[in-house]
Amino acid sequence: MLPAAKPIRELHGLASGDLPGLGDSVLAATEPLVLRGLLAHWPAVRAGRQGAASADAYLRRFCRDATVNAMLGPPEIGGRFFYNEDMSGFNFNAVRARLDDVLQELARQRGNPQPPAVYVGSTTLEAALPGYCEENPLDLGARDALASIWIGNQTCIAAHYDLPDNLAVVTAGRRRFTLFPPGQLPNLYIGPLDLTPAGQPISLVDLRQPDLARYPRFMEAMGHAQAAELAPGDAIFIPSMWWHHVEALESFNVLVNYWWRQSPAYMDTPVNALLLSLLAMRDLPPAQRAAWQDIFRHYVFEPGEETAAHIPAPARGVLGPMGEDTARMLRAHLLRKINR
Incomplete structure (x- = not known):
């Protein structure tokens, strides 16, 4: 039942x-x-x-x-x-x-x-x-x-x-x-x-x-x-x-x-990342998918102070604090890569 x-x-x-x-x-x-x-x-x-x-x-x-x-x-x-x-x-x-x-x-x-x-x-x-x-x-x-x-x-x-x-x-x-x-x-x-x-x-x-x-x-x-x-x-x-x-x-x-939303307005919708991940990662060989799991865990899902601490603050780019200007730059960078 x-x-x-x-x-x-x-x-x-x-x-x-x-x-x-x-x-x-x-x-x-x-x-x-x-x-x-x-x-x-x-x-x-x-x-x-x-x-x-x-x-x-x-x-x-x-x-x-x-x-x-x-x-x-x-x-x-x-x-x-x-x-x-x-x-x-x-x-x-x-x-x-x-x-x-x-x-x-x-x-x-x-x-x-x-x-x-x-x-x-x-x-x-x-x-x-x-x-x-x-x-x-x-x-x-x-x-x-x-x-x-x-x-x-x-x-x-x-x-x-x-x-x-x-x-x-x-x-x-x-x-x-x-x-x-x-x-x-x-x-x-x-x-x-x-x-x-x-x-x-x-x-x-x-x-x-x-x-x-x-x-x-x-x-x-x-x-x-x-x-x-x-x-x-x-x-x-x-x-x-x-x-x-x-x-x-x-x-x-x-x-x-x-x-x-509880996130800033400049953040993109996560489903876009999902769709791009299907295109870029789902059909990789298992060992490569596992490596990318670790990369995503390190940079996206479990980032900490130590993630970019070894990089000088002015040089951290997208690993630094996210804001409207960084988001705009990142979005333009992604569009150039996708449309190449």
Whole structure:
């Protein structure tokens, strides 16, 4: 029998204004947290608690003429955006559409027991719904967070990771989150790195109907899973690199999230290093791969004071402190080498 996911640890009684004072205990945690009722005072949440029609009308107050990326799938996919049968493409269409037209389609399908899947993902709030953030503010202290909105019907997003830390707030409908620690990657059966439904690699396991004959190690992953169901006003903190599967449970669901990184803005995304490593190192002879493991350990994963202490400080180059100028120089150097 598949193990049940453990409940995500919850904090109750917090107000949104408490977050900056709590510091790293919440917003830099290394384990997920559910913050029950954190944004219950938001006007968007009050509208969401009155039902789909009220939540829809609230969003339309801010609609202008924004065009958004939408995912549209036939009823047969059951809301699960995924690959097609031979994994040469996907089981949905990605389109550009006006946000108000998407909201109209969601309203039209609301009473349909088997609706097509409709989903607007990762849309910048400031661009799509100007004025929304001012009416529904969230103070994250010094963090420079990107605020996005996610809108759809009963959709299902496969387990994936994000590099930034993430605070996500349900404002309408309900969502179930199932999370896995980063170390469960081998047991989640991750799909292609270069052909993905929405930019991030995803687990090929259908959490709603896992095929354990095909994916037997998923049993181990579920032994480490944590889950929670969120209602309007609830928030969840998802640490960087935690795998998360998100299922929207009602005919109209809205989620607002805030992304930020704990690293300087000049740092590149690590997945670029992964892809370049696949090109440069994966197929080396075993002895050479082992040598490069030691090199990466020495310079990247376990550097210390002694790593470059023997080199005069002005001559250390990229082994010295990293900053905007060094990062710019290093990026230009890499581009020249890659494009030669």
